[in-house]
Amino acid sequence: MDPLDQHLAALGEAIGPFRPVAARLADWGTELARHLGTGGRLLVAGNGGSAAEAQHLVAELVGKLRADRAPLSAIALTPDSSVLTALSNDYGYDEVFARQVRAHGRPGDVLLVLSTSGRSANLLAAVRAARECGMRSWAMVGPGSSPVGDACDEALRCPSPESQVVQELHLVAVHVMCEYIDLALPEVLGGGRRKGRMAMDRLVIVGDTLLDRDVEGVVRRIAPDAPAPVLDEQHVHERPGGAGLAALLAAAEGRPVALVTALAGDAGGARLSALLTAAGVEVHALPLPGATPEKNRLRANGQVLLRLDRGGDPVPPGDAPPGVLDVLGDAAAILVSDYGRGVCQHPAVRAALAEATAPIVWDPHPNGPPPVAGVQLVTPNLAEVRALSGDAGKGSTLSTAQRAGQQLRQRWRAAAVAVTCGAEGAVLCHAGPTPLVVPPAEVATGDTCGAGDRFAVTATVALAGGALVSEAVQAAVRAATDYVRAGATAVLEPPVPPAEPGRIGAGEAGRVIAEVRARGGTVVATGGCFDLLHTGHLATLRAARQLGDCLVVCLNSDASVRGLKGPDRPLTGQDDRARLLAALDCVDAVVVFDEPTPEAVLAWLRPDVWVKGGDYADGGPGLPEADLVRHWGGAAVVVPYLDGHSTTRTIAAARATADSRR
Structure with a gap:
């Protein structure tokens, strides 16, 4: 058979079985996007033709595959002849990659090794060094079990007995993995404050x-009833x-x-x-x-x-x-x-x-x-x-x-x-x-x-x-x-939370809950923005209070409301909203939270009943936080809104009236 036909035939025979094996490249690409996109590093090593593939991968990451993007930190452990010859001379060729891994690797970083045989002693030593450094190790190797592939956390085994075909599939894997990296990077780099600079x-x-x-x-005396000092607080x-x-x-x-x-x-x-x-x-x-x-x-x-x-x-x-x-x-x-x-x-x-x-x-x-x-x-x-x-x-x-x-x-x-x-x-x-x-x-x-x-x-x-x-x-x-x-x-003097009016603040909520639980009572909580408090809110709060022995209101802060409702809300600041709620006879405590949803505050309040008012029943969306409340054996319930009352409708009506008078 002609060498070209022979080679293409071997490649064609490998492509079909390679498809399911290469499915893991989506996971690798997504994971590398998250790791490299938040400051992590990839180390890559290989011998001979695999060394070229290692350098090829690094070039795609530090540079770009298709569209321009931020450079990603990747280091090939093969191209520096001075380092390779110095390490080989001083430590033996088996250590040329391992010592570089110890120098450049950090816990959580990834080492990717490429080998057609999967038996290279220097790659095996590099994988062991990565484990010592707390790194993860991946391998692209040939078919079947091999020392290098078996030693790594994960391995992509290319299904061909021909080493040239294995190398060509490695190149395909490199390009496909880079494609997945580029697909996942926008979410990592542009996913907002949580996964951007703050992360x-x-x-x-x-x-x-x-x-x-x-x-x-101070101690000024000994107790008359025991040989113990008396501390005057x-x-x-x-x-x-x-x-x-x-x-x-x-x-x-x-x-x-x-x-x-x-x-x-x-x-x-x-x-x-x-x-x-x-x-x-x-x-x-x-x-x-x-x-x-x-x-x-x-x-x-x-x-x-x-x-x-x-x-x-x-x-x-x-x-x-x-x-x-x-x-x-x-x-x-x-x-x-x-x-x-x-x-x-x-x-x-x-x-x-x-x-x-x-x-x-x-x-x-x-x-x-x-x-x-x-x-x-x-x-x-x-x-x-x-x-x-x-x-x-x-x-x-x-x-x-x-x-x-x-x-x-x-x-x-x-x-x-x-x-x-x-x-x-x-x-x-x-x-x-x-x-x-x-x-x-x-x-x-x-x-x-x-x-x-x-x-x-x-x-x-x-x-x-x-x-x-x-x-x-x-x-x-x-x-x-x-x-x-x-x-x-x-x-170390941590900032002391400012004194809150009665019934407002985490300390007040904790005190109320502790008293209710001490006498075997039921703790009820509800949450919301409560911007422009109206009779619909009042009906919901009173219905919630009837379900237990105290009611704690989890109130969205001003920043939280802006994130949920837009830059024009709230119309009433969080301090005033908290005071209005705390003044109601059906409310026992108010806690303000900054997150979009109250999961964090609920995790330590742990109410017995979580109440929401609105259209969460009768085919509407599922009740938020319901699964969370069930974790500690609580119940999540819905009470109906008072028809015809909502903050959004009230604001819209007020604006329409104002516009008609201009």
């Missing part, structure tokens, strides 16, 4: 939040603790911050929500059964006399409401601040963290779960390292930190472990045999409460900005030292 800036904190309360006073300072403190520290740097946590539906949960929101933290809450965990420190002259804890043993959070964990997919970096109370053990939370592409810093707790595989940095302190590793701590602090830190790094499959050692700084254990010791510039003495959070937050911020792990740890040691020197949490 690249936002830090996401994940973990357990507590309410910390410092009771300051002077003032009380409340702040979020645990992951909430980490969120406050991050928000204080002026970056967008989201907190994924669990909040109870009591006054403590409402207080935490109010404090975090006032500090600029976006709260995404799972329901927490039971009471808010509290740490009450009784202090005199700066010394802690006693700590009183409330909230009991940890209780697992409930099911994650729909959309709560989506924020992890949009993060610039993620800090997991585990305080051992169940958020980081939650299956849905762990699954979302495992799928996240952003760099992850994990601050562990001895009572918590291990980090998900592939995190960029874990930050235990020396005591935690000893407890988690079982190391008795023989020898110096340095030798213990190095020995136990490396053990945990390998067990957790983490890129690096930074063991914080208090006044001695930190010891960074990474893939190399020699640790990096980072002592503080000077020893700081004082209250160390929150110093570990300060360390972890600073490291996360640095990694979000593209710093190396070593640079992030050095910055974190400096920040933690300065934090202790400045007085730790004593200098």
Whole structure:
């Protein structure tokens, strides 16, 4: 047979079976669009003809395939002859790609390797290096099982025994994948604030939040009925603790911050929500059964006399409401601040963290779960390292930190472990045999409460900005030292929410709900814009109040109303709308929220009954938030509107009257 006919015949035989195999290219292209479009990176490697395909792919991404678009970060590990020959000479040819992966890869990035045989030792070493760095690995290989394809997270296996045909199908796959990238990019790059600039800036904190309360006073006498000092209370300072403190520290740097946590539906949960929101933290809450965990420190002259804890043993959070964990997919970096109370053990939370592409810093707790595989940095302190590793701590602090830190790094499959050692700084254990010791510039003495959070937050911020792990740890040691020197949490004064009129605010709603639930009552909630309050609204609110023992109104803020109704609404500002609602005898509390829908506020209110008025029955659209309310066993119901009354109709009539008088 003529060579041309023979080659085309082999190619034709492969195209049919290739079609179903190539279906995964749509998923790869969409995933790369999301990852590269929000600042991530693709590394590509291959040998021989596959090296040319790797460079071809990079050219299409850094340049363009068809229409002009933003350049995307992709690096071919093949074209630099100086790097290749230096690495081959110094480390052997099997390491020429692996060392570049360790240099350029970040957790969540993607390594794509191309090979017709799937047996190249240097590609296999590169895949192993990617796993150590917390990267994902994909392969385009020939048919059947192969060491390289089997070692990767996903593989596209081209169905032909001819290596030339496999390479040609690889080129087809490269072009098709780029087509899918370009199709998905507009949504990523132009999808608004959530997936645009804010997505690249936002830090996401994940973990357990507590309410910390410092009771300051003076001791002048001993109790007559017991040998105990009597503390005369002077003032009380409340702040979020645990992951909430980490969120406050991050928000204080002026970056967008989201907190994924669990909040109870009591006054403590409402207080935490109010404090975090006032500090600029976006709260995404799972329901927490039971009471808010509290740490009450009784202090005199700066010394802690006693700590009183409330909230009991940890209780697992409930099911994650729909959309709560989506924020992890949009993060610039993620800090997991585990305080051992169940958020980081939650299956849905762990699954979302495992799928996240952003760099992850994990601050562990001895009572918590291990980090998900592939995190960029874990930050235990020396005591935690000893407890988690079982190391008795023989020898110096340095030798213990190095020995136990490396053990945990390998067990957790983490890129690096930074063991914080208090006044001695930190010891960074990474893939190399020699640790990096980072002592503080000077020893700081004082209250160390929150110093570990300060360390972890600073490291996360640095990694979000593209710093190396070593640079992030050095910055974190400096920040933690300065934090202790400045007085730790004593200098952290989160904005205090302004005093609200009666019945308005998260704190007031939490108090009302806690009282109703304490006596076994039913909590009812409703929501809306309530612009130009009219008798139709009043009928709906009164009907809702009759369904339980209290009614909480979730009120769209001015910004939320503008997003829903247009730039000309609301006609009445949120403060006035809240006061009018709170003045009604059928309304027990009003909570203002900024999002388009009230999912976030409902997640911690957890009403027994959610009420909407309107056309959600009789063939109309489904009741919003119904599925969310059912997560905690609540019910969603509809009450009828009062015919002939609506805000839109009232505004239209007023404008028509005004126009007729001109």
